[in-house]
Amino acid sequence: MSQGRKKSNRDSKKIIESDVTGVVKRYIDTGGYGFITEDVTRRNVFFHISAAVSKDIRRRDDPIRAGDEVIYNLYQAPKGFMAESVRILNQESSESDDSDDLHRRKDSRIGLRGRECRSGGRGGNRRGGSVGRVHELLKDWSDWSTENQHSSTGPGPEPQPQPRHPTCTCSNGGRGKVKDTKPETSTSSNPTSGWDHVKAEHTVRENTQPHVTPPNSTELSGSAKQRERGNIFYKSATEDFSATVRIIRLENAITCYKNALSCSSNRDDEASASKNIGMASWKLATIALESETEESEKRQQSILKHFKEALKFFCTAYVLRSYKSASWGDKLVESWENCLEEACEWLAMLDTAERVAGFSELLGYVPDCSLKANGYIQYSTLLFHEGLTAWQDGEYKECYRFMRECYFPVQEAERLCEGDCSIKSEIAVLQEDVYIHTCVAESSMARATGDDLLEEHLKNEETVNTNIIWTVIDFYTQAAMLCRDKDLEQEAIAYSRLGRVYGKVLTLPSRGKDYYKKAIQLALSMTPRTFHGVGWFMESTKFVEDFQKRLNKDEEEDKDKEAALEEMKEDVDKLSEMATKKGDLDFVKDIYKTWPPKAPGAKLNEKLSTKKLLLKAISHYHPDKVDKEVHGKNWFYFSGEITRHLNSKYACQKGVE
Known part of the structure; x- marks a missing residue:
């Protein structure tokens, strides 16, 4: 019956939040239970000594005391809030832990026998006394939950007890002191209620969270302590947990790392903290990539933000790598190279406009190296193809803008290639393509301007204004010169426009015929490509044919005239x-x-x-x-x-x- 009731109580609990911090308000040693005042909401939370992680208890006398700073997992029980996996943050220790155990994951089992022996110092049967304490415990819990169930989210009725041991403080860049109060990560894989343990005195509970015992605080700087605390959060953000829990823990880790960076007293600490921020931000970006619950636009913004943060702090650490060992620097380079590669793979899946914007932002945070040169090559290639698309759509100004934007990344890639022959050859090809298409785009812009000016003049004016016509001729001439020996088709189109102005507007058929003939010759030089059915080619061919017919006719008339006048x-x-x-x-x-x-x-x-x-x-x-x-x-x-x-x-x- 007791076991069935125990199962029911456990199943009725629901976890609300992990890694909540607070201060022990009251602890009743005889009953083995007490209350914690939460730091943020100031609500009172019930806990039982069986919920405390045994490996964290380093006191030989009292396992937990009023005023202790703790971190725990918050559950909603049928009768109110209760804490599980309680870990003590500020306790003196008579033993020193090996630093190699900092991120070691262990299962800790804790029983009630030792506690019962301590709490039963007055004599009597311990089993019989245990049953009496169970009823006393349940009564106190019931009375407390009834009084606090409507005020659990507000401040407690009493001020929060001050911890007996001061928390670590550090300088924060002129913004005052930053308290080292970020909790270590601890989550129970099989949470059970405190009173269930009292009723089942031989029940053993497991804790599968990573267990960390901080080194002696006298041996570490404030920055190192903050980094170690952040490492607890970082190490605990494993794939065993949901994305939401992992994100919360990584954000807590980043907060600790940023505190460590702000209170760094030397370049070594700055480099370590910056690298850690980069690693945690990269991990957040990876989680966001795997997530499909958020909206597409919001998700993309989140991914880009985390990649930017990661590369930014990797770059800071890279600049400070001379203060660290060579192996440390090698691992750092490997990390940010993989991060940049992952970011580029993600950008490749986006639309072109989003890809261009993403490359522009991310590459600014990458330190100078050959990998950044490859990134600039990808960026300029992307701009180049975007310009080609705009040119094919007749958007010549947009094409010209994209081609001009290619010059900076190409020049940066050339500067950063560091003598790599393969990169240099790729840059040379890209430079040539960009230059040619820049000229072609500028030529197309000049031709389009001349077309618009001529059309407007002929539509609105009854007589020919020679000043405007000569301006049009200048635009067409510029168009032909810009693409000479670069794009034969565009050069031929420009010559056909000049033939139109001279032959049809200025009524100078002989001069017009010369330009039309040049356009035809250029078109024929592109064999086997044909231009049958293309407007400018058909216009040029027709004008030259008509001119030839008129010329033949004039020759015949000249012969008749000469004969008539002779008579x-x-x-x-x-x-x-x-x-x-x-x-x-x-x-x-x-x-x-x-x-x-x-x-x-x-x-x-x-x-x-x-x-x-x-x-x-x-x-x-x-x-x-x-x-x-x-x-x-x-x-x-x-x-x-x-x-x-x-x-x-x-x-x-x-x-x-």
């Missing part, structure tokens, strides 16, 4: 003589009389001024007003000769009112 040689000679010897007005009158115009309604109006008369005559004799099919080729070409002489006369009249 009218006498008239042509006479016209030339009249234009040379006669004045403007007489010349116009004579040609109207000798070769009257054949355009409908074309008559000489002598009342007009000489300038207007010449202009009117040009319109009457112009070849556009002559139908070649109706009036014949001879008259068509001869009227062109008359118009040519009239234009010469009219040119002399410009500026005359």
Whole structure:
């Protein structure tokens, strides 16, 4: 019956928090129980002497006293709060523990027989007396839990007893004293209630937590003590526990290590504390990597934060490695190299933008070495590919920005490569690629600017503004020069744009044909690649073909014209003589009389001024007003000769009112 009741009580308990600190408020030696006032919440917590870890009890007389600072695991029992795995922090010791036992994990078993012998000094049957104390204990516990169940989270009714032994204090960088009150880690793997042990006097409980006995405080500095306390937390954060418990213990360890760093009195202590902070932060990052309970964004921020902290303090320790042994420095280098490698593997799984930001932050905390050079190569390669993606999407400014951002990591990698030939060759290839694509991006930006300027001008202006057109030509010329011998396609596109401006906007077909022809030649030089169906190539080909057709047509017309004028040689000679010897007005009158115009309604109006008369005559004799099919080729070409002489006369009249 007793065993069944015992099992029920144990199963009804629920752990609330591990590694809680407090001060023993009262201890009743005859009953073997007492109460602890918690440091933070000031609530009173019941405990039984059987919950104390035996290996931590180094007193020969009283195992535990009022005023002792303790660390324990807090449980919620049916009748209130109770403590298990109680360990004493500040007790004098008559024995010295070997420092090799600092992080040794042992099972400690504790019985009630020794305690019963001490508590039963007044005589009597110890078994019979034990039963009476059980009832007394249960009554006191019931009365206490009833009084405190509604006020357990507030301050206790009495002030917290002061410990009889002062806690370790250290300097904190000008911010006052930092108390060495961080608890050592201790968690029972099989927690049982205090009264269960009283009712079952031969019950043996196990403690599977790592057991640590601090060395004599007179032999250690304040920084060393804090590091040892942090080591307790760090060593206890094993995979046997949940991620939440491990995170809490590692954070407690980091707090101790930072206290150790702040009260360091020499470089040796600073190096050790910095390395320990880095190791604990790295472990936190690893736990966060394994966790899948947090939101993705929050989890990534947590991982990045821990990696940054780890690399930051590893770097600090690396700078101070000369104050430590060579083997210590080698282990440190191995640790932060593995940490950086793990961080890079994690970054590789993120989106590109997050990867770029992560590399930018993390590499700033890595000390100068060949590994950092590799990190900068990865970073610049990432920026390079991001720039290529932007260029393919037509975002030339973004591409140019990414390419310019590549220069710093590439130069840093070159500085840190330390003569490594493989890294140097990789850097050389990367430098060449970055330079070429920087020029191509700048060329594309210049071409895009010229396109926008030309399109806006042609859309909003009725007449051609030569100043704007020459600005457009400058942009296209710059685009062609920047990518010359670097990207043939981009150079060909720039030449096709120049051909468009000269041939179609400025109506200089011969000049336009030359640029279009250059674009076609560059395209053909990229064989076997073809550009059929590509806009700029089709435009260039069509313009050159049309120009050639017009050229052939003009050659045929020149032959016909020469033959026609040969037949009218006498008239042509006479016209030339009249234009040379006669004045403007007489010349116009004579040609109207000798070769009257054949355009409908074309008559000489002598009342007009000489300038207007010449202009009117040009319109009457112009070849556009002559139908070649109706009036014949001879008259068509001869009227062109008359118009040519009239234009010469009219040119002399410009500026005359």
